[in-house]
Amino acid sequence: MPAPSPSRFEEVAPPASALVESLRDIGYSLATAISDIIDNSIAARATHVEWFASPYDDEPAIGLLDNGSGMSQDELREAMRLGSKHPDDIRDEHDLGRFGLGLKTASFSQCRNLTVLTRKAGHLSGARWDLDLIKETGEWTLEFLTDYSEVPWAENLNEDGTLVVWQTLDRLVEPDNKSDRSHLVEQLDEAATYVQLVFHRYLAGEAGIKKLQITFNNRRLEPFDPFHSKHPSTIIGPKELFRMANHKILIQPFTLPHHKKVTNDEWEIHAMREGYVKNQGFYIYRKYRLVIYGTWFSLARQAEMTKLSRICIDMPSELDSYWKIDIKKASAQLPEALKKHLKQLIEKIIVSSKRVYIGQGSREVTSEQLPVWLRIPGKDRITYCINQEHPIIDDFERSLSKDQSQVFCRLLRLIYSSFPVDALFADIATDPTLVNNENYDSNSLEELVRAAYNLLDKAGTKFDSVEKALLSSNPFKAYRELTQQVLNDIRKDQINGF
Ligand SMILES: Nc1ncnc2c1ncn2[C@@H]1O[C@H](COP(=O)(O)OP(=O)(O)OP(=O)(O)O)[C@@H](O)[C@H]1O
Ligand SMILES: [Mg+2]
Structure with a gap:
């Protein structure tokens, strides 16, 4: 050959x-x-x-x-x-x-x-x-x-x-x-x-x-801090150190404040253009410069409940090849060695952010002494229903005949069982500040405070306890000053013997 x-x-x-x-x-x-x-x-x-x-x-x-x-x-x-x-x-x-x-x-x-x-x-x-x-x-x-x-x-x-x-x-x-x-x-x-x-x-x-x-x-150009880290209601998690190929990666979770804790402007600005849901996730910094943000790298879903979670990850440029940083420095891939660690971290964070998110609602309902709505967590579902033991509802029911009372109970059930949960959820997810209950004018509110007071007073509740119960419950809680003023007037009248 x-x-x-x-x-x-x-x-x-x-x-x-x-x-x-x-x-x-x-x-x-x-x-x-x-x-x-x-x-x-x-x-x-x-x-x-x-x-x-x-x-x-x-x-x-x-x-x-x-x-x-x-x-x-x-x-x-x-x-x-x-x-x-x-x-x-x-x-x-x-x-x-x-x-x-x-x-x-x-x-x-x-x-x-x-x-x-x-x-x-x-x-x-x-x-x-x-x-x-x-x-x-x-x-x-x-x-x-x-x-x-x-x-x-x-x-x-x-x-x-x-x-x-x-x-x-x-x-x-x-x-x-x-x-x-x-x-x-x-x-x-x-x-x-x-x-x-x-x-x-x-x-x-x-x-x-x-x-x-x-x-x-x-x-x-002013700096824009995506973690709103200076706000007192931002929850700053513990800083963690992860070692990879002899280099340090710093990880710090943040949970942004619930919309009730910030002004409308602050809420809007921190939502950024794509909104909270899309901007939750990791914020990867390479030499203090943000490279990629708003992704869980397929380790979790971008869910409504975790939309306030943002995790800062600081990585040195020596690990570029592990992250597969692209030419534009606008995308990267999660190194395998870090994946497992972050997965565990995300699970912890999801639990805590659910607490911040749901906590706002449930705390409000459960801490009310006279709730109109009850939140009843079951094994695999949560039910919202109207509290028929609320003094005003209870008083009304007692004024009815037996037949009428049955109709009234059916009516209440019809209302709360058809509550438009999906629409409310969608509205709150889009813009929580838009969702607002009907406003009371001062006369109607005063009538309601007096009616509630009279009922509780008749049932033998002391003034201080009535005051505490009303001020902890909506709608009075939302009109705290006005409610307090009416209660003060009632007390003055009592002292003056009217
Ligand atoms: N504003 C500047 N001042 C001084 N030197 C500069 C400046 N811009 C670019 N250079 C020089 O030009 C080189 C090429 O810049 P270029 O941005 O193309 O690549 P790079 O910064 O080295 O890498 P990368 O592609 O990751 O940006 C730089 O390494 C630097 O030496
Ligand atoms: Mg360059």
Whole structure:
């Protein structure tokens, strides 16, 4: 047999234009793309990022200027290269990068024209990727700028730092309908909200990281803490440490306050755009930067009862490969070693959040001394029914003949057995603040307080006990001041002998 001829090796490089056009579609949104650029500013030790946008200009543009270390011309050339660093490269402690791609992939996902101006030790350099030029030449032709005057916001780069500018925003402004900027404005708004969430720990500042200020068209972006951790009614669970491959993962559960404990505004803001149910779950931070949130990673269902649970997980970047962090730093997978541990944790949390959620209702009913409604937990179902021993209901029933009393009992049963549980549940889940019982005017309430008082008084109940019973029960509890006032009047009348 003739000896096989040796293999032949050839370089088969990807066609520049086809590759770069495909990379545009790896799934960035404007929000995740902007965040990737801010990651680079953090890695460059910036303390201030100025984010600019000119959505109504003839040629709208977006710019991000930081006061970080800046780059030399050589560093800029490397920074503009796709895959400028290897994922296995050891990075600085504060470097949020991993792939050597973010600057380019994030930018190309939103624009066809990426310009980077940077100043280091006073020396200014500028380079531009123009996707149309790459298409035309079929090569990775990078343009080095000599004139910066045409670059939007270049005049703001007065000290060391870097300015990233996106022009030809073909993904944000439809080429066929260039005058309609509503999509761009909406996306910018959404992106600002996202940045306030994703970088909230940098914006607020905490031990171990450099505080960062971000302004959007000169408006300062405030941190948005998804755990509402400063609110006194937020339940902060114990911090746990989990070791994986010699690295520490910190886990801390939070149960957000029930809607009755917060203002309507606070409730709305912490629901975030998709609502509490969708935003429950793990909040994974990589080097203090939120990477993924609002998922139980298939370990539990996103149920109504656990909608107030959010678990903060702090992981170091050394574990990136276990989490399978994606290029956009917007998704990750749960490492197997952590899975079992978190499953147990979730079970504990589900029990405690059910307590917070149901507790609100049941406590209210059971702590009432004169409940109109009774909540009766059975073995496998919970029943709500009207309390026929309530003095006012009982008194009315006693005034009826035997036949009428039977009809009355049937009527009560008809009412409580047909209570629209599903509709109420759906309404509360959508917006608990919308659900409100009928309001009493002061005259009707006074009549009701006096009637209840007279009945209890007739039954030999002492004034203090009547007062306690009424103030603990609805509807009087909901009109505490008015009820107290009527009771005070009754007492005064008694003292004065009326
Ligand atoms: N604002 C900046 N200031 C200073 N250097 C920067 C800045 N932006 C990018 N660089 C340099 O350019 C390099 C490439 O950035 P790029 O975002 O493409 O990749 P990365 O940050 O290394 O990794 P990743 O793909 O995970 O973002 C960075 O590693 C950094 O050295
Ligand atoms: Mg990066």
